[in-house]
Amino acid sequence: MNWTLALPEIVLSCSGLFILLFGVLQKRSEPSFACTMLTLVAFLVTGILVVVAPDGAGYHGQFVNDGFSRFMKILSLGAAGLAAILSLDYNRQEKTARFEFPVLLLFSTLGTLVMASSANLMTLYVGLELQSLAIYILCAFARDELTSAEAGLKYFVLGSLASGLLLYGISLVYGFAGTMEYAGLRQVLTGGAPLAAGLVIGLVFVIVGLAFKLSMAPFHMWTPDVYQGSPTSVTAFLAGAPKAAAFALLLRVLAQPFGHLAGQWQLLIEIVAIATMFLGSLAAIGQRDIKRLMAYSSIGHMGYAAMGIASATDAGIRGTLVYLATYLIMNAGTFGCILAMRRRGRALTRIEDLAGLGRTDPTLAVLMAVFMFSMAGVPPLAGFFGKLMVFAAAVQAGLWVLAAVGVVTSVIGLFYYWRIVKVMFLDAPVAGAFDHRAPSLSFVSAVTGVATVLFLLVLGPVTGAAQAAAAALFG
C-alpha cells in the first residue's frame, strides 16, 4: 500500500493540530494573525505536495489520486488561501479575530481535499462531513450576532437533512450493488445485469445531497440566509472552496461509478441546472443586500457550471472545470471589494451604500465593475471563457433548451450585475468615502482583478490542465 498518496492530507491535518496547539499555548493576546499565517504556509506546503504527489489508488480503494483530484485540490487550496487572507483584517475589525478561525478554515479545506480524492462513497461522506462541520461552526463564528448564530443553526439543520438524504442514498446504492467502491459500482453497472430500481433511487438521493451543498435549486433555500447572516469573511470562503469540492464529488460520482447511466442522470442535471439558472438570475433582481445578491449570483453560477456536467462529455467537464476556476477568482475578488465596504468602522452590505463609488473611490469601483462584468460573462474577461465553454459543450451535446435557458438567464443576470455598476458610477454619492482599505483586501482584489482581466493569457494552460483533469476522470 502506498500511503504517500495521501501525504498532502496527512501533512495538512497534522499542521492543523499543530496550529491548534500553538494557538492554545500562545500567551499573547491575539494569536489569530500568527495562526492565519501558519495556515497559509500549511496551504502552500500542501499545494506543493499535491502537485508532486504520485497518481494511483490506495487505502483499499478508498482514496485515489489523479489529474482530476489534483486540479480540484489546487482550486480548493487557492480559494481557501484567498479566503484566509481576506479574513485577516476583517476579523480584526469585527472583533472576531480568534485563532480558531484559521484552524476551522484549515479543517474545512482538508475536508474538500478528501472529497476531491474520494474513491469510495464512504470517503465521500467523511470528507463532506469534515468540510461541513467546520463550516457550520464558522457560520456561527460571530456568536454574539443574532444573524450569525441563526445562519449557523439554519445551515446545520438543513445540512443535516441533506446529509441524511445522502447517507440514505448511499445505503440504497450499497444495498443494491453490494459495494461502495467506485470501481466496484462501475463493474456492477456495466455488468449487463438488469438495473435495480433501488440503485437509481439511491443515485437520485446522492445527487440531491450533493445539490444541497452546491445550492442548486430547489435545494438552495439555505443559501441566501446563510450567506447574509454569516460573517462576510466566512461567506467569502463558503462561496469558494466548498463549492469546488462539491463539484468535484458530483463530477466524480457521476462520471466514474455512474458514468454508464449518463443517459439517465443527464436529464436530472439538466432540470436542476435550468431551475438553478432561472432562480439565480430572477431572484437576484429583487435584492438590496449585496451579500444576498452574491448568494443568488453563486446559485446562478452553479447552474451554468452544471451545464457542463449535463452535456456529459469530455468538453463539458473541461468547461465546468474552467468555469469553476474563473468563478473562484471572480468570487474572491468580489468579496474583497465587499469586505472593503466599511464606513466609520461599520461594515456595510446594502447595494445603495455603493452609490457614487466611482467618484469617491475610483479604484475600488473599477475593480468591482471588472468583477461584475466578468460574472456577467462580458468578453474578454475571465467569466466569458468559462461560460463560452459550457455553452459550446451544451450545444455540441444537442442540449438546445439548456443552452437557450443559459442565454436568457445570462441576459437577466446582466441586469443585476449592471445595476451595481450603474449604482457605483451613475448615482450620486449619499454618504462619504469608505474607510481606508485594509492591505489584505487591496492585495486580494488587485491580484484577482488582474487575473480576471488578463485571464486570456493563461487560458491555454488552464484549459490544458482542465482537459487533463477531465481525461483522468473518464480514464
Added chain:
Amino acid sequence: MITVASLFSVAVFAPLLGALVTGLLGRVIGDPISRIVSVGLMVVSAGCAVAALWFGLAASAQAVAVPVSTWVQAGGFHAAWTLRFDTLSASMVTMVSCVSMLIHLYSVGYMSHEKNPVHRFFAYLSLFTFAMLMLVTSDNLIQLFFGWEGVGLASYLLIGYWYDRPSAVAAAIKAFIVNRIADLFFMVGIALLFLLFGTVSYDNIFATVPEHVGASYRLFGTSFPAFEVIGVLLFIGAMGKSAQLFFHTWLPDAMEGPTPVSALIHAATMVTAGVFLLARMSPLMEFAPVAKGLVVVIGASTCFFAATVGLVQPDIKRTIAYSTCSQLGYMFVAAGFGFYQGAMFHLTTHAFFKALLFLSAGSVIHALHDEQDMFRMGGLARKLPVTCAVMWIGSLALGAIPPFAGWWSKDAIIDGAWMAGGGLGGFAWTLCTAVAFLTALYSWRLLFLVFHGRPRVPELHDHAHESGPVILLPLLVLAVGAAFGGWLLRPWYIGEHQAAFWNGSIFNAPDNHVLATLEHTQGLIALVPTILSFLGVAVAFVCYMLKPEIPAQLARSMRPLYLFLLNKWYFDELYDRLFVRPYRALARLLWHVGDETVIDGVPRGLARLTVGGSSGIVRIQTGSIAVYAFTMLIGLVVLLSTFLLVR
C-alpha cells in the same frame, strides 16, 4: 479628335471641380472667391463645350467614346466611366453648360442679399451641372442612371436650399419621392434590358436590336413583347423626371427653391432629361410602337392639362412651372411620333426662352422683395423696362408668335402630329393646337397682370427697382437666344442639314416618314396654330386690359370649373386619398400595433414576467427552516418521480 475629347472632358469635369472646391473649401475661401471659382469654371466649361461641338461637327465623325475609368467589372456585367461624344450629347452639353453658366452668373446677383453664406448654393448648382452633363454624355445606362440620380439629388438639395422653410423642405421631399417611384420603373427597365441584351452599353445594345425584335417576356402565363415592356418602363422613368401627367405633382411645388434653380433645373435642363432619354434610346423605341403611342397620349394629355391649370394660377412662378410641364408635353408628343429631332429642337429653344422667363420672373420677384402673387403686381413696365422687354421676348417665343424661337419648334411638332395621321395623330393635333391658344392666353395674362395696367398694391410698386447688370446680362443673352434661336437652329435640327448634323446619333425607323413629310402639311392646317396663338393674345388683351372684370365673372359663373382648375384637377387631393392616407394609415397601424404593441410588447412583457418571477421567488424565501426543508423534499420527490417516469 484628341482635341475634341479633351475639350469635352474639360467641359464635363470643370463643374465637378467647381462643386468640390466651393462645397468642401467654401467655408475656408469665403463667398467671393467661391463665386469667382464656380462662375469661372462654368465659363471654362461652356467655352470648351462650344469648341468641342464646333470641332466635332467639323470633323463630322461618328460617335467617339472618351474612356475615363473603369467602374463595375462583375462577371458578365460591365459598366465603365466613359464620355460619349456624338451630336446628341454634344448639343446637350453645349446647351446645358451655356445655360448653366448664365444662371451661375445670374445667381451671383440674385443671391447677393442672402444672410447666410451662399457657397453651398454654388456648390449645389455646379454639382447639378456636373450630374446633368454625366447624364447626357454617358455611354451606358448605368452611368446615365448615375447622372439621373445625381440631378435628382442636386434638385432635392436645391429645392430645399432654404431649409428653414417647412414648405421648401416638404417640396424637396415630395420631388425626391415622386422621382424615386418613377426611378423604380426605370431601374426595372434597365435590368430587363440587361437581361435581354446582356449589356448596358449603348453601342452593344443598338448593334443587337434587330436580333431581339421578336423577343418577349412571359409573366403570369401571358407573353409581353420585350421591347414594349422596356420602352414603357423607360418612359415611366422619363415621366418622373420630366413631370408628365400622374408624375407632375412635384414640379409646381419645386418652385419653393430659389428662382435660378427653377430656371436651370426645373425648366431648362433636368426636366428635359426624359426627352433626352427617349431620343438617346431611339434605336430601341422605334421598335416599340405601343410604348410610343403611350408617349403620345401622355405627352398630349400633359400638354393640355398643364396649360388649363396654368390659366388660373395666381403665382407667377407656378404659372411658368405649369407652362414648362405643358411644353414638355409637346416634346414627348414629338418623341412619341418618332420625331426626335423635333423634340430636341423644341427642347433647345425651350431651354432658352423658359430660362429667360424664369430669370425675368426672378428679377420681378427680386424687385418686389419676394412678392410672387401676380394679383398684387401691375404696371411694372415703367419701373422694370429691361425685364419687361425680355419677358415680352420670352413670352413671344413661348406663345409661338413668328418669328420667335418657340414658333419654329412648336409649329414643327404640331405639323408632325398632323402628318403622322391616324386617330393618335388627330388626338395629339387637336390637343396641341388648343394648347397653342391656351399658351398664348396664359402668357399674356401674366404679362398684362405684371407689367401693364394700374399697380394693384401701390407700396410694392413704389419700392420696385430694376435689377443690377449681373442679373440683366444673362437675361439679355438669353433673350437673343429666345428671339433668334429657332430661326438659326432650324436648318440644323430639323431642316435641310439635319442628316449631316445628327450624323446617326438619332435613329429613325425606315417606315418613319414624319420628318420627311413635315413640309407637306396643308397650308391652312399649318396656319391654324399660329392663328390660335394670336387669338390667345387678343383674348388675354380683352380680358386683362380692356375689361378686367370678365375673368372674375367667368370664375363666378363657372365656379366648379374654376375651382377644378385652380386646384390643379385635384391631383394632389386624389393622391392624398389614394396613396398618402392609406400609406399613413398602414404606417400608423404598423407603428401602434406592430411596433408598440407587438415588438415593444415582447420585451416589456418579458421584463414584467421577470420582475414578477423575481418577486415570487423572493416571497417563497420566508426564512422558516420548515419551509426550506419542505421545499427540499418536494424537490426530491419531483426529481425521483421524473427519474422513475422517464427511465
